[in-house]
Amino acid sequence: MASWAYFDTSALVKRYIRESGSLQVRDIARRHDFVASAIIDAELLSAFCRRKRAGELSERHFTALLGRVLADRSRWELVEVNSTVLNQAGQLIQGMTPIKTLDAIHVASLMTFQVATGLQIPLVTADARQRDAAEQVGLRVIWVR
Numbered sequence: 001m002a003s004w005a006y007f008d009t010s011a012l013v014k015r016y017i018r019e020s021g022s023l024q025v026r027d028i029a030r031r032h033d034f035v036a037s038a039i040i041d042a043e044l045l046s047a048f049c050r051r052k053r054a055g056e057l058s059e060r061h062f063t064a065l066l067g068r069v070l071a072d073r074s075r076w077e078l079v080e081v082n083s084t085v086l087n088q089a090g091q092l093i094q095g096m097t098p099i100k101t102l103d104a105i106h107v108a109s110l111m112t113f114q115v116a117t118g119l120q121i122p123l124v125t126a127d128a129r130q131r132d133a134a135e136q137v138g139l140r141v142i143w144v145r
Helices: 009-016 021-029 040-053 059-073 082-093 101-115 128-136
Strands: 002-006 032-037 078-081 123-125 141-143
Touching: 002 009, 002 101, 009 021, 009 040, 009 059, 009 123, 021 032, 032 101, 040 059, 040 082, 040 128, 078 101, 082 101, 101 123, 101 128, 128 141
Parallel strands: 002 032, 002 123, 032 078, 123 141
Antiparallel strands: none
């Protein structure tokens, strides 16, 4: 069994859409099992729809991406967004490092997963502010460029 890694949407999109950092994410994904927040489905859909509306994805490619995510999704461990996660996200938002709401929910989800399992796993992200906030609270980060 591979070790766990928490994938943020900024990194996970690169698994499905070829862009800077895609090879790195695919390599990390081969070596780790996936943990993510339950918001990952909506965020991936949003990212794909945004690219489709911008003309970067054809309808056929969009549909294929959704199929790949659906096939992969059954193997992901998702962290429920509950009051513990939301309270932790609120504390992160009030911290010294600026962080957006959904990014804070991802960091808080990872923190909640670690407390629940006793495992210390890395956050895989391509978002600089999220990386900085995660490092500020002592999380190990795999930075995707």
